[in-house]
Amino acid sequence: QVQLVESGGGLVQAGGSLRLSCVASERTFSTYIMGWFRQAPGKEREFVASISRNGVSTYYTDSVKGRFTISRDNAKNTVYLQMNSLKPEDTAVYYCASRRGLFAGPTRQSEYDYWGQGTQVTVSS
Secondary structure (H helix, E strand, C coil): CCCEEEECCEEEECCCCEEEEEEECCCCHHHCEEEEEEECCCCCCEEEEEECCCCCCEEECHHHCCCEEEEEEHHHCEEEEEECCCCHHHCEEEEEEEECCCCCCCCCHHHCCEECCCEEEEEEC
16 A cells, blocks of 8 residues: 655745645655646546656646646655646645556546545635
């Protein structure tokens, strides 16, 4: 059982930045593809970004391209989401998740095996 714990959320003004972190309990963290998802009030949870096991390949939903950066540090069992130029529409609970596989690109959420509890990000206008 992999435990994922997110941190770094908070309240920020539009145009500001936040860095989310997700620490995994699993010592084989480097064997998992990692993803970030978010769920805004009244909306379904959606894909934000994902990263391959070695960190070389990254994928983003169109609405965050050029503003968000996903990265990972396998030595620290941690995946990050650097969020710049935040907009009010980025307001959501952000979740990290992990899965096995070879291709790290967007896929069904059901393919992710483990999920964190989420961290709230609120962007004021």
